[in-house]
Amino acid sequence: MTNKRIRKAVIPVAGLGTRFLPATKSQPKEMLPVVDKPAIQYIVEEAVASGIESILIVTGRNKRAMEDHFDKSFELETILAEKGKTGLLEIVRSVSGMADIHYIRQKDALGLGHAILQARAFVGDEPFAVLLGDDIIQADEPFLRSMMEAYHREPASIVAVQPVPRKDVDKYGIVMPKAAGPAPQDQPYFEISSLVEKPRVAEAPSSLAVIGRYILEPTIFDVLERIPFGAGGELQLTDALQQLSGMSRLIAMPITGVRHDIGDKFGYIRANIEFALEREELKQDLRSYLRSLVQQIHTMDSASQAAPTVQGKRVRVRKTGRV
Numbered sequence: 001m002t003n004k005r006i007r008k009a010v011i012p013v014a015g016l017g018t019r020f021l022p023a024t025k026s027q028p029k030e031m032l033p034v035v036d037k038p039a040i041q042y043i044v045e046e047a048v049a050s051g052i053e054s055i056l057i058v059t060g061r062n063k064r065a066m067e068d069h070f071d072k073s074f075e076l077e078t079i080l081a082e083k084g085k086t087g088l089l090e091i092v093r094s095v096s097g098m099a100d101i102h103y104i105r106q107k108d109a110l111g112l113g114h115a116i117l118q119a120r121a122f123v124g125d126e127p128f129a130v131l132l133g134d135d136i137i138q139a140d141e142p143f144l145r146s147m148m149e150a151y152h153r154e155p156a157s158i159v160a161v162q163p164v165p166r167k168d169v170d171k172y173g174i175v176m177p178k179a180a181g182p183a184p185q186d187q188p189y190f191e192i193s194s195l196v197e198k199p200r201v202a203e204a205p206s207s208l209a210v211i212g213r214y215i216l217e218p219t220i221f222d223v224l225e226r227i228p229f230g231a232g233g234e235l236q237l238t239d240a241l242q243q244l245s246g247m248s249r250l251i252a253m254p255i256t257g258v259r260h261d262i263g264d265k266f267g268y269i270r271a272n273i274e275f276a277l278e279r280e281e282l283k284q285d286l287r288s289y290l291r292s293l294v295q296q297i298h299t300m301d302s303a304s305q306a307a308p309t310v311q312g313k314r315v316r317v318r319k320t321g322r323v
């Protein structure tokens with residue numbers, strides 16, 4: 001086990017984003033804007049605010065959009081400068097100067113574990129952070145920083161977890177806490193004995209799901225090289241972590257803040273609303289719009305409850321009085 005400072009982060013963004021087609025046919029989901037910033041920018045900002053010095057983005061198809069976003073944009077900067085739009089110029093410049101970002105390509109989308117394996121040469125023999133490009137954590141303090149601090153107290157691989165409804169456990173990697181006792185999500189972090197990818201509801205060892213933040217010891221690369229491809233024909237990071245849990249200590253850390261899965265349509269819409277509600281220039285208009293929308297929904301709901309039924313089915317009464 002190494003106990004070094006965490007300086008590097010890996011952000012895999014090479015998945016196919018099938019849940020968000022057709023929007024993701026020609027652009028990665030991580031470039032979808034949440035209010036006015038692409039999702040990937042929130043992730044890079046969290047990494048930088050946590051003290052990460054160097055970032056590797058594992059890209060797949062459509063790599064250009066992402067590279068261009070974090071690159072200098074001479075034409076745009078010149079035009080903004082000529083027009084005296086200093087505020088916008090500042091925003092554009094701050095994006096390209098945000099971090100030391102490197103790119104590598106995962107040629108085939110063979111799973112998250114395979115994407116992480118592409119980072120081996122970049123990471124070397126150091127513990128490192130992984131932030132999934134489609135999981136935004138909205139919190140006052142960057143959550144990755146809390147994980148990095150926990151690593152310095154407890155030098156072991158750490159996965160972020162979140163309680164999910166029992167019926168949804170089959171969509172996630174689920175952890176089994178080592179110790180019996182009080183609900184572990186109330187503790188800042190706790191040891192786990194195993195993980196299982198997308199278990200059946202009846203077989204899930206808990207309702208604590210692994211979400212998109214990890215601190216990994218570099219031994220994970222040896223494990224990833226060794227294990228066979230798993231569920232869905234993909235090299236699964238969860239399988240590698242499961243192996244790791246048999247070899248060394250593995251910690252789970254419940255997230256603080258709100259996690260938005262922007263690769264999911266509902267998650268994406270919710271993220272836009274929640275982030276817009278935090279923006280001074282938008283929040284008043286959005287709040288009054290949401291208030292009137294809620295009122296309309298109430299009216300529609302009570303109208304449909306009061307509607308007459310024909311053979312047990314609700315029918316809509318038209319203004320003319322005909323059914």
Ligand code: UTP
Pocket residue numbers: 012013014015016017018019020058106108109110111112114115132133134263
């Ligand atoms: P997901 O399973 O959420 O992404 O992977 P996906 O496969 O793109 O999504 P759907 O289910 O088809 O809609 C979590 C993260 O891992 C990356 C994704 O880009 C995402 O950020 N990933 C996944 C890779 O980089 N490579 C892969 O082969 C698979």
